[in-house]
Amino acid sequence: MREKVEVINTDLKKKKEDLKKKAKKRSQIADVWKRLKKSPAAVIGIILIIIFILMAVFANYIADYQTDAIKMNVVNRLQSPNKDHWFGTDEFGRDIFARIVYGTRISLFVGLISVGIALTIGGTLGAIAGYYGGKIDNMIMRVLDVLLAIPTILLAITIVAALGASIMNLMIAVGISNIPGFARVVRASVLSVKDQEFIEAAKAIGARDHTIILKHVLPNSMAPIIVYATLKVATAIMATASLSFIGLGVAPPTPEWGSMLAGGRNYMRDSMHIVMFPGLAIVLTVLSLNLIGDGLRDALDPKLK
Amino acid sequence: MGEKLLEVKNLKKYFHTPKGLLHAVDDVSFSIEQGKTLGLVGESGCGKSTTGRVILRLLEATDGDIYYKGQKIRDLNSNEMRNLRKEIQIIFQDPFSSLDPRMTVSEIIEEPIRLHKLITNKNERFERVLELMELVGLSERLINTYPHELDGGRRQRIGIARALSLNTKFIVCDEPVSALDVSIQAQILNLMKELQAQLGLTYIFITHDLSVVNHFSDDIAVMYLGKIIEKASAEELFNNPIHPYTKALLSAIPRPTIDKKVKKIILKGEITSPINPECNCRFANRCNFTEEICKMKEPSLEEVISNHFVRCHLFKG
Amino acid sequence: MNNKVLEIENLRIQYVTDDGTVEAVNGINICIDKGKTLGLVGETGAGKTTTALSILRLIPHPPGKVVSGFIKLEGLNIMDLSEKEMEKIRGGEVSMIFQDPMTALNPVICVGDQIAEAIHIHQNVTQEQARQKAKEMLEMVGIPGARMEEYPHQFSGGMKQRVIIAIALSCSPKLLIADEPTTALDVTIQAQVLELMKELKEKFQMSMLMITHDLGVVAEVCDEVAIMYAGRIVEQGTLIEIFTNTKHPYTQGLFHSIPNIDDRKAKLIPIKGLMSDPYNLPKGCSFCNRCNYAMTICETQKPEKIEISDTHFVACHLYKDNLDFQLRQ
Numbered sequence: 020m021r022e023k024v025e026v027i028n029t030d031l032k033k034k035k036e037d038l039k040k041k042a043k044k045r046s047q048i049a050d051v052w053k054r055l056k057k058s059p060a061a062v063i064g065i066i067l068i069i070i071f072i073l074m075a076v077f078a079n080y081i082a083d084y085q086t087d088a089i090k091m092n093v094v095n096r097l098q099s100p101n102k103d104h105w106f107g108t109d110e111f112g113r114d115i116f117a118r119i120v121y122g123t124r125i126s127l128f129v130g131l132i133s134v135g136i137a138l139t140i141g142g143t144l145g146a147i148a149g150y151y152g153g154k155i156d157n158m159i160m161r162v163l164d165v166l167l168a169i170p171t172i173l174l175a176i177t178i179v180a181a182l183g184a185s186i187m188n189l190m191i192a193v194g195i196s197n198i199p200g201f202a203r204v205v206r207a208s209v210l211s212v213k214d215q216e217f218i219e220a221a222k223a224i225g226a227r228d229h230t231i232i233l234k235h236v237l238p239n240s241m242a243p244i245i246v247y248a249t250l251k252v253a254t255a256i257m258a259t260a261s262l263s264f265i266g267l268g269v270a271p272p273t274p275e276w277g278s279m280l281a282g283g284r285n286y287m288r289d290s291m292h293i294v295m296f297p298g299l300a301i302v303l304t305v306l307s308l309n310l311i312g313d314g315l316r317d318a319l320d321p322k323l324k
Numbered sequence: 325m326g327e328k329l330l331e332v333k334n335l336k337k338y339f340h341t342p343k344g345l346l347h348a349v350d351d352v353s354f355s356i357e358q359g360k361t362l363g364l365v366g367e368s369g370c371g372k373s374t375t376g377r378v379i380l381r382l383l384e385a386t387d388g389d390i391y392y393k394g395q396k397i398r399d400l401n402s403n404e405m406r407n408l409r410k411e412i413q414i415i416f417q418d419p420f421s422s423l424d425p426r427m428t429v430s431e432i433i434e435e436p437i438r439l440h441k442l443i444t445n446k447n448e449r450f451e452r453v454l455e456l457m458e459l460v461g462l463s464e465r466l467i468n469t470y471p472h473e474l475d476g477g478r479r480q481r482i483g484i485a486r487a488l489s490l491n492t493k494f495i496v497c498d499e500p501v502s503a504l505d506v507s508i509q510a511q512i513l514n515l516m517k518e519l520q521a522q523l524g525l526t527y528i529f530i531t532h533d534l535s536v537v538n539h540f541s542d543d544i545a546v547m548y549l550g551k552i553i554e555k556a557s558a559e560e561l562f563n564n565p566i567h568p569y570t571k572a573l574l575s576a577i578p579r580p581t582i583d584k585k586v587k588k589i590i591l592k593g594e595i596t597s598p599i600n601p602e603c604n605c606r607f608a609n610r611c612n613f614t615e616e617i618c619k620m621k622e623p624s625l626e627e628v629i630s631n632h633f634v635r636c637h638l639f640k641g
Numbered sequence: 642m643n644n645k646v647l648e649i650e651n652l653r654i655q656y657v658t659d660d661g662t663v664e665a666v667n668g669i670n671i672c673i674d675k676g677k678t679l680g681l682v683g684e685t686g687a688g689k690t691t692t693a694l695s696i697l698r699l700i701p702h703p704p705g706k707v708v709s710g711f712i713k714l715e716g717l718n719i720m721d722l723s724e725k726e727m728e729k730i731r732g733g734e735v736s737m738i739f740q741d742p743m744t745a746l747n748p749v750i751c752v753g754d755q756i757a758e759a760i761h762i763h764q765n766v767t768q769e770q771a772r773q774k775a776k777e778m779l780e781m782v783g784i785p786g787a788r789m790e791e792y793p794h795q796f797s798g799g800m801k802q803r804v805i806i807a808i809a810l811s812c813s814p815k816l817l818i819a820d821e822p823t824t825a826l827d828v829t830i831q832a833q834v835l836e837l838m839k840e841l842k843e844k845f846q847m848s849m850l851m852i853t854h855d856l857g858v859v860a861e862v863c864d865e866v867a868i869m870y871a872g873r874i875v876e877q878g879t880l881i882e883i884f885t886n887t888k889h890p891y892t893q894g895l896f897h898s899i900p901n902i903d904d905r906k907a908k909l910i911p912i913k914g915l916m917s918d919p920y921n922l923p924k925g926c927s928f929c930n931r932c933n934y935a936m937t938i939c940e941t942q943k944p945e946k947i948e949i950s951d952t953h954f955v956a957c958h959l960y961k962d963n964l965d966f967q968l969r970q
Contacts, residue, residue, distance in 0.1 A: 216422035219382055224436040224486070225409035238426045367827035368798075475915060476685075505684040506854060510898035510911030532827065539900035539909065558905060576832035578857025580899050582884045590836055591829045594797050 054318040061314025067307035075123040082117035089113070089272050097290045107292040109283060111272075115293065118274035119300050125275050126304065129190050130256040134248055136194030141201030142244065148202065149209030150232055160206070167199040175258055179267045189268050193258045197251055204247045208240035215239075242319035246312050253308035260301050276301050328391075329494060329526050330379070331355040335388035337371070337378050344600040348374040350550035351388075356543075361520070361527040363541030363558065365534060365573075369595055371550040372530045373417075376496040379528070380414055381405060392494070410440055413487035417499035419479035423471040429482055430467045433457065436489045456485045461515060477508035484515070494526045502533060513540060534577055538562055546570050549598050549606040552625060556632040566634045568611050605637065613638060645715070646816050646848040647673040647696065652710035654691055654700060661920040665691040667872035668710070671850075673816070673865075678842065678849040680863035680880075682856065682895070686916055688872040689852045693818045696850070697731050698722075715815065733763040736809035740821040742801035746793040752804045753779070753789030756811055763812040778807040782837060799830035806838065813845055820852045835861055856895060860884065865952070868892050871917060871927035878953035888955040890932045893968050926958065934959055934968070 055061050074081065082088060092112035100107045106115035144163065148156040166174065178192035212218065213236060221231050260277030262268040269275040271282075276297040283293030337349040349371040356362045364372045377383045379390055381397060390397040392412065400408060416422035423432055433453045443449045454464055460481040471479050480500060487495055500516070501509040513536065519525060531537050537544060538558055545555040546567065554567040565571045572589040593610045605611070608618040617637045625635045654666040666688045673679045683689050694700050696712055698719060711718050714734060719727065739745045747755060756775035760766060766774070776786040782803040793801060802822065809817060822838070823831040839862055842849055851863055859866055860880065867877040868889065876889035887893050894912035901907045914931040923929055929939035936958060944956045949964065959966045 216416045216418055217424045219377075220414070220416060220422050220483075220486070221424075221435075222382055223380055223409065223414045224439060224490070225406040226435075226439055227406075230439070235424050239424065367829065477915065506856075506895055507684060507898045507912040508915070510900075510909040511913075513900070514909055514911060534828070535900040535902040538902055538905045539907075562902070562905065572829055574902075576828045577902060578831070578835070578855060578861050579902065580856035580860050580884075580896060582860050582880060588832055588836070590832055594799055594830060595827075 051315075051318045055314050058314045058317065060310045061318070064307040064310030064314065067303055068311065071123050071127065071304055071307070074120050075127050078120045078124055081120050082114065084117075084121060087114045087117035088121045088274050091272075097286060097293070099290065100292055106296045107290065109279070109293050110286055113272075113274075115279070115296050118279060119276070119296055121274045122276045122279065122297070122300065123304075125186065125269060125273070126256045126259060126301075129186065129193065129259045130252040133190045133193035133197065133255045133259075134252050136190065137197035137201045137251070138244075138248055140194075141198040142205045144198070145202035145205030146209050146232060146237065149206035150213055150228075150236060156206075159202070163199040163202050166196075167203075171196045171200075171254075172258060172261060175262060176265075176267060179262060184267050184270060186269055186273075189259060189262060192262070193255050196258075197255065200251070201244075201247070205240070205244055208243045209236055212236050212239045242316075245319065246316045249308055249312035249315060253305040253312070256301065256304055256308075327358045328355045329358045329393065330528075331389075331391040332375075332379065333389045333391070335375065335378060335390065336386045337374050337383060338386045341599060346599045347371075347550045347601055348598060349378060349385075350601075352547070352550070352552055353388075354543075354545055354552065354555065356526055356528065359520070359524050359526055360542040361529050361540055363537035363544040364528055364530045364547060365532065365537050365544060366547035367532055367573075367595060369549075369598065370547040371598070372547050373498050375547075376414065376498050376528060376530050380409075380412060380496055382414075406440075410442075410490040411493045412496070413490065413492045413494070414496045414498060415480075415483050415487050415500045418503055419476050419483055420471075420503070422483055423479060425470065425472055428468050428470055429457075429462070429474075432471070432482055433485045433489055436486060440490060442490065452489070456489055459488065459519070460485045475508075476504050477511060480504060480508075480512055481515070484512075484519070488519070488523070492523075492525065494528075496528045496530065498530045499532070500529075501536060502531065509536075516540075534573060546573070549595065549601065551606060551635060552633075553607065553635045554633065555625070556629075560629075560632050564629075564632070566628060566632070566639055567607075567636050568613055568638075569607050572612075605635075644675045645672055645713075646675050647671065647850070648713040648716075649692070649696070650710055650713075652692070652695065652712065653708040654688075654695055655706050655708050656704045657706065658704050663919045664872050664922065665705070665919070666695070669867075669869070669872075669874050671867060671874070673848045673850060675815075675848055676842075676846050677864045678851055678862055680851045680853060680859040680866045681869060682853060682859055682866060683869035684854055684916065686871075686919060687869040689869055690820055692869075693737065693820055693850065693852055696816075696818060697735060697737060698727050699731075729763070732759055732809075732814075733812050734814055735816045735818065736812070736814040737818040737820065738802075738805055738809050738822045741825050742798055742805055743825070745805050746801060748793050751790050751792050752796070756804070756808050759808050760811045774811065775807075778811050779804070781810075781841070782807045799826055799834060802826060802830075802834055803837065806834075806841070810841060810845060810847075814847060816848045816850065817842070818850045818852070821854070822851075823858065824853070824855070831858075838862065856899060868895070871919065871922060873927060873956060874954075875928065875957070876955045878949070882950065882953040886949070886953070887968065888949060888953070888960065889957050890934050890959075890968060891928050894931075926956075 090113070095108050095112035096110055098104055098108040104114050104116065106119065109115055144159050148159040174196040175192040178195060179188050182188040182191065218231060218235055221235050259268060260280070263275045263277030264281040266281065269278055271278060279297040280294050287294050332355065333353050335349055335352045339346040339348055352375055354362060364375060366372045374383065378385045385398060392408065397408065430453050433456055434449055437443050437449055437452060443452055457464055457467065462478060462481050462485065466474065466478070471482065501512050504512060520527060529537060529540050541558045544558050544561045545552045546569070547553065548569055554561065554570045561570065562574070565574055572591045575587065575589045591610045596609060603622050604620060605618040605623050608614050611618065615637065623635050623637045625633050628634045628639050649669060649671040651668050651670060652666055653668055656663040656665055669692065671679065681689050681692065691700065695707060700707065711720050714730065719730065746752070753772060753775050756778055757771040760771040760774050761768065776789055779789060780786050784800060784803055796804065823834050826834060835858065853859060863880055865879050866883040867874045868891065870891050876883065876892050883892065887896065897910040898912060900909060912931050917923055917927055917930060923940065925941045926939045926944050929935045932939065938958050944958045946954050946956050947960045948954055949960070
């Protein structure tokens with residue numbers, strides 16, 4: 020008799036263990052990935068961006084920075100694409116392929132960091148403005164409106180011009196000029212979540228403000244923010260290239276797509292490849308990020324489940 | 325006569341709007357005894373939901389007192405209030421928006437226990453979640469599902485389980501069944517009744533549906549534009565409605581029978597704006613019995629019959 | 642004698658999605674005579690709205706698809722019509738009133754113009770005449786004609802529903818489809834709107850398809866009732882037959898789930914369980930897993946339509962061999 024009871028008890032225990040194992044949170048990222056895979060455009064974007072990332076990470080193994088990307092070699096100048104120089108050479112005889120590979124590092128790095136800066140500062144301001152509303156909201160948003168009134172690129176130019184041209188300053192400039200945009204998106208997103216009943220429910224069970232913002236408001240307002248950030252990395256890369264193009268970005272001879280375009284534009288008539296390849300690199304990165312952004316917008320929408 | 329668990333005195337809640345002061349709740353008083361249910365009935369915009377939220381201090385009252393077990397709720401500081409939330413809870417109308425879509429069933433039910441550190445041991449907490457799920461009739465295999473994967477009835481059960489997860493004594497039920505299908509509605513109503521009997525809960529039942537409230541409540545207060553216009557025991561109110569609005573409301577319910585037809589009282593017009601109301605009877609412009617005095621002076625809530633209160637000039641003493 | 646305004650025969654509609662196929666409507670037969678009102682009753686997901694939309698050929702395609710059956714409007718099979726001819730029917734011969742009056746009106750066009758637009762599209766009249774008619778319609782639904790120039794946000798919920806009724810009736814339709822017209826309204830306003838609809842139905846000699854989940858509303862406005870469950874009609878009959886001689890266990894379950902306002906001690910007897918997963922309906926009767934009378938046959942075989950009287954049908958195995966079977970009270 021006693022044994023029987025014990026058997027039942029262990030059975031029950033086992034069942035509960037099973038349940039507990041299952042209680043591990045089913046990953047929502049997996050769900051999003053499943054839906055993202057359904058969009059061919061997004062998959063192409065992801066493949067492209069992975070190629071670019073791999074290029075940036077393994078640049079050392081693809082080409083040598085000193086000899087291929089930086090060192091002038093006037094004998095080989097303005098060669099068309101051939102088997103030694105896949106993308107040809109530029110006006111100083113440097114290998115364009117190597118320069119694009121190393122340029123990827125700078126572009127992706129500047130893009131990510133500047134968006135990171137904008138997201139952290141803009142996002143925090145936006146979340147505070149959205150959640151508390153009233154006077155705080157008014158104060159934060161009016162200050163940001165002033166920033167918003169200046170065109171992004173003009174603002175970035177002003178900041179770089181004031182701080183001096185360097186990669187660091189470039190990131191700060193692009194980052195700051197994107198703050199108002201992020202603040203607006205985060206605020207709007209927080210506002211739409213904040214009035215839902217589950218936030219009220221959290222208050223009713225006695226959750227404190229910071230718990231509510233971190234555990235309920237932000238996770239539910241993530242979707243538009245992620246999409247916006249993805250798209251903004253693309254614009255940040257464009258802005259970096261634009262600033263470098265007008266000479267306010269990365270100092271030569273550091274390979275950067277925008278400055279490569281700028282340097283090559285005098286030779287465009289005879290040697291198209293000099294501008295074509297860096298241009299193509301910019302277009303493809305921006306395009307792939309946009310494709311991913313659009314794909315994410317659909318994949319993150321829980322209503323489509 | 326049982327013990328008064330909750331007492332509301334002259335409660336007022338005004339909202340500032342661009343058009344003027346909105347009198348959402350205007351001088352509302354009532355009390356509820358331990359283990360009983362008070363039905364708060366009225367049409368949209370009458371202030372019934374606002375009343376519920378003000379009691380829980382999800383909204384701050386403009387004026388008036390709320391006593392819970394003799395304790396003035398409005399004077400509590402945030403820590404004391406947080407403590408009190410273990411006992412007073414709310415069930416929401418919309419089971420689709422009242423649950424965080426990014427949390428699983430177990431996380432939702434567990435959250436209050438974790439926040440108040442009632443059970444710190446993870447395994448015990450898990451047992452408690454299973455216990456609560458069983459209590460509200462949720463199968464334990466649903467423990468890892470997300471709310472959007474479930475139907476309205478099950479979601480509402482999650483909401484009830486969450487409300488019960490603490491040492492709940494008193495629940496504000498804000499239209500808990502009006503978003504559900506009829507057959508599910510009956511299941512949830514029965515569940516709530518069973519839980520009341522089993523756990524000795526006290527309810528405020530906010531609804532626009534008189535047939536539900538009749539079935540569910542011991543006492544009923546009818547609200548119109550922020551004021552209680554009639555208050556009595558459920559039995560008394562349904563057998564002997566006095567206020568013209570209550571009468572019209574009762575007759576307007578579509579009855580699922582064909583043998584006895586009740587003569588309908590069709591009210592003219594619609595509810596007026598609660599912004600800057602005039603000092604007259606707020607129902608005067610829709611009432612079929614309006615007299616001169618109704619447009620001049622606001623009636624007071626009078627005890628017409630023992631324990632039956634009416635706010636109407638036509639019935640005084 | 643062909644008095645039939647609407648005939649639906651053996652209509653089957655499926656929604657094909659990535660997760661599987663939903664048989665939203667599964668072989669239903671409906672027929673409405675001139676001037677009569679049929680109440681289509683059922684819970685969320687029963688297929689009521691799909692049926693209504695199919696009459697206007699407005700089923701979103703994909704994923705929706707009419708698999709078989711036909712719909713006839715006064716003898717005319719609408720399945721054969723071109724899209725152009727269909728446009729004439731929508732809002733002309735058949736109008737629809739939607740559940741939510743808040744979203745059914747265009748917020749940037751004044752209500753008078755919205756009514757006039759409907760008239761102008763379907764009738765051969767000048768703008769001026771259309772506006773004149775619009776004003777008459779507005780007054781007919783109890784809104785002063787002077788409010789024609791106002792915008793939807795200036796109207797309350799009940800008033801908006803009146804405007805929508807005015808639009809729906811502006812072209813004197815033969816058939817009015819009302820999809821839960823009063824669900825979003827307050828009780829006293831609901832009473833007003835129902836009263837108005839009854840009045841206008843008499844006046845225009847319209848037929849009406851009333852979609853609702855509220856048996857109380859049915860008792861007030863309908864002549865005939867069809868109870869739908871999981872895409873099938875489980876019981877159909879005249880109002881009196883359904884209310885006094887309830888045959889199907891689901892219909893009975895619905896009645897028992899409604900709190901009785903005149904008897905507050907009455908206990909609610911809910912229907913147990915939940916509606917079956919529409920992707921995965923039982924092989925036999927769709928209701929068998931919730932039914933208190935379920936027999937072995939119910940699990941394996943779909944019930945046939947059984948005739949109780951000329952007008953009263955029930956799809957339930959209980960009556961297969963024994964027409965006089967009585968449900969327990």
